[in-house]
Amino acid sequence: MNFDLSDEQRMLKDSVDRLIAEQYDFESRKTYAAQPDGWSRKRWAQFAEMGLLALPFSEEDGGFGGGPVETMLVMEAFGRGLVLEPYLSTVVVCGNLLRLGASAAQRADLIPSISDGGLLMAFAHGETQSRFDLADVATTARKEGDGWLLNGAKRHVLHGDSADWLIVSARVSGDRRDRDGIALFLVDAKAVGVARRSYTVQNGWRAADVDLCNVRVPSTALIGTTAEALPLIERVVDIALTAICTEAVGAMEKATEITVEYLKVRKQFGVTIGSFQALQHRAVDMLVAVEQARSMAMFATMMADEKDAVERSRSISAAKVQIGKSARFVGTQAIQLHGGIGVTEECNVGHYYRHLTVLEILFGDTHHHLSALALAGGLPSAA
Known part of the structure; x- marks a missing residue:
């Protein structure tokens, strides 16, 4: 098996390694952590300029068509620098949820804004009782008119405090631990009924607990098909x-x-x-x-x-x-x-x-x- 990097991958690795070495030394990281968001908006804009925020998306969606190897090169460099910015939550997690599950209209609406650094997203899935069981979802989504009504509580939402939009998992049918009956919804983090309580994680990352009380979302907020998320x-x-x-x-x-x-x-x-x-x-x-x-x-x-x-x-x-x-x-x-x-x-x-x-x-x-x-x-x- 060939483990050699392509010329493009080597260029990516060199540029990200150089960025971390020059801009993310230990003292600089302290200044980033002291900023209101707990990370640097300036560095985030620099990630966008380098194309890192568009890396996993297809060229049809305005991205660079990168795959797991490209993500590996970026994340290894980020580990060396203890990067604080919400790359994992916005690009790796939410970006791939959109890339693999969202409609063409949803991708066209959200992915360009992620790629240029203007949109932050967080995945609100974990709950108090669920621990590591991905199927354990008690948050509910009830059909109401031409939209949905969400109720529940999500815990330990990584970078949920600064996210503009949340991707929320909710149960539309079945019992709490059923594999079927789970759906994903796009939720404006500032929507009526959304309450966020932010805190700093042990490693300096930011997170939030998110409460949803009668949060109304339109039918277009549903990602993919109902109950098969x-x-x-x-x-x-x-x-x-x-x-x-x-x-x-x-x-x-x-x-x-x-x-x-x-x-x-x-x-x-x-x-x-x-x-x-x-x-x-x-x-x-x-x-x-x-x-x-x-x-x-x-x-x-x-x-x-x-x-x-x-x-x-x-x-x-x-x-x-x-x-x-x-x-x-x-x-x-x-x-x-x-x-x-x-x-x-x-x-x-x-x-x-x-x-x-x-x-x-x-x-x-x-x-x-x-x-x-x-x-x-x-x-x-x-x-």
Whole structure:
């Protein structure tokens, strides 16, 4: 199998890596986090100018027709910089929900605005009781006249506080955990009946809890067909998990680099602690964990477009398990090798540890995906 990047992909990688190196150092990130949105609108506009916000959309919809590999290159660089902007929520998650499920009219109305940086979106799906079960939806949508009436509560909506529009999952029929009966709706985040309570996540990202009380939306707000949204949600979550895996690889790689540099300059007993063989072994173990994670992230990337939903989910769950294990190991070792300074706000390695912790639980933690993998019959075969 050919793992070489095309000329266009190499250009994309070089440009994004350069952007993160020049514009997203640790001190700059602090200034972005202090802004009202918790991230930089200026950087977001720069992402738009570079074409990053149009990357996954087809050329017919005004995008660049990028695929999982292009997303992998962007997300790995973003992991190295601990990027705060809502790329995952707006472009990767909501963008793919629109790309794969929306009507031509909906795509024509929304995708150009996403691509030029003028529209922010968030996926409001998780609920208090649902944990990682994508089919567990208690929010309801009732047909009323030529529209719908939405009621319910969504929790931990990533970047839901700054989103202009929400994509909301709601049950139109069946019991709370039925696979059938779920629909997706476009909801104006400022519509009457929508209440948002924002907060900062452990890694510096912003999120919101969203309450929906008799929120009226027109019939044109429905994405796809009524009551058959779960397969679309599962497919897009698999795409998001692939992006999360590659972002975690970037964060782990940078945390390892920072730790090795620290071992080279920190002195104890008159010598640099990097001269101690036991600590050298730990650094090597970190590098091995990063490379194991990178291999599985590449595997997940290759499987992101797999048509067989069972095989795709099983493969991506396997990747998420390895990523979770590697992330926990690399993060804890980075903190341990830095000593007490590693947990201070001023030390950047502690922020990488926090970020890896959030990525490990996003859309299912290691234990969840290990259980899913076991129920699906174990690791995918080499064939």
